[in-house]
Amino acid sequence: MDTKPIFILLIEDDPDDAVLIQRYLFSAMNVPYEVHHEDRLGKGLERLLAGNIDAVLLDLGLPDDQGGLSAFEKVHAQAPDVPIIVLTGHDDDGWAIEAVQKGAQDYLVKGQISGGLLVRSLRYAIERQKLLTQLEHSTKEIKTLKGFLPICASCKKIRDDKGYWTGIETYISERSEAEFSHGLCPECVTKLYGLHYEEKT
Numbered sequence: 001m002d003t004k005p006i007f008i009l010l011i012e013d014d015p016d017d018a019v020l021i022q023r024y025l026f027s028a029m030n031v032p033y034e035v036h037h038e039d040r041l042g043k044g045l046e047r048l049l050a051g052n053i054d055a056v057l058l059d060l061g062l063p064d065d066q067g068g069l070s071a072f073e074k075v076h077a078q079a080p081d082v083p084i085i086v087l088t089g090h091d092d093d094g095w096a097i098e099a100v101q102k103g104a105q106d107y108l109v110k111g112q113i114s115g116g117l118l119v120r121s122l123r124y125a126i127e128r129q130k131l132l133t134q135l136e137h138s139t140k141e142i143k144t145l146k147g148f149l150p151i152c153a154s155c156k157k158i159r160d161d162k163g164y165w166t167g168i169e170t171y172i173s174e175r176s177e178a179e180f181s182h183g184l185c186p187e188c189v190t191k192l193y194g195l196h197y198e199e200k201t
Contacts (some may be wrong), residue, residue, distance in 0.1 A: 005032035007052055008122070011044035011075070012037065012059040012087065017110055021057065021087075021118065028115030041065045041074065048079050055122055056084045060095055072099045083129035085121055105129060 008025070012018045018037055025035060036053070038044040041062045048056070058075055065071045075084055086107040088096040096107035105125035108118065150159040157165040172178050 005034050006054045006122070006126070008033060008035045008055050008057060009044060009047055009053045010035055010037045010057045011039075011041060011062065011071075012057070013039045013062050014059070015039070017059070017087075021113070024113060024115040024118045028119040041071050045074060045078055048075065048082070053079065053082055055126055056082055057087055057122075058084055059087045060099070061089065069095055069099055069102065072102070072104060076103050081129065081133050083125035085125055 006029075010018060010021060012021065018039070022035055022037070025033065036047055038047055041064050044056075044058075047053070056075055056079075058071060060069070060071055061067070062071050065074075072084065072086060080103075083105040084099075084103070086096045086099045086104045087110055088107055089110050096104075100107055105128055106121045108121060151157070151168070152159075152165065156168060158168055158171045159165050160171060169180055173180075
């Protein structure tokens, strides 16, 4: 069983809200976790830069920010692969909905948060972000196979991104789920065995 704790970065300037959110986590989390609380956006960005954060709980109304979606945009730009859950004090906050449209995994209204809701949102956010990251990685690999491939004119090896020459099967296998079956084309049958093989039409 994986006992690695979930590392949560809480960026919230209201001390009462911060304590309440941590109480909700304590009451509902049934897996190991650690909360790193920062009360300013600048400090939160510094902690995020240090790494080892699995999810961010972000208040949009921070005193050292311009307001609006500025805080979300800065956090998202700093760590695009870390899921962000936006915290808002207003049920009809258009900023929170827009943040989700721009990449936030969820938004929660402070007065309506419960332990179960908060933990469920965190778990879903982390899992969704993992899937999105895997999808983006796979898409980049597919694009790599569609792009320019430097192939040796003699041995037909491919030069990879690090400058090493490798066999084409190895190169493709490491970047896709393709499987290979082997045979001989008619030209090679003739060249190797002196046999003439006519292709089916």
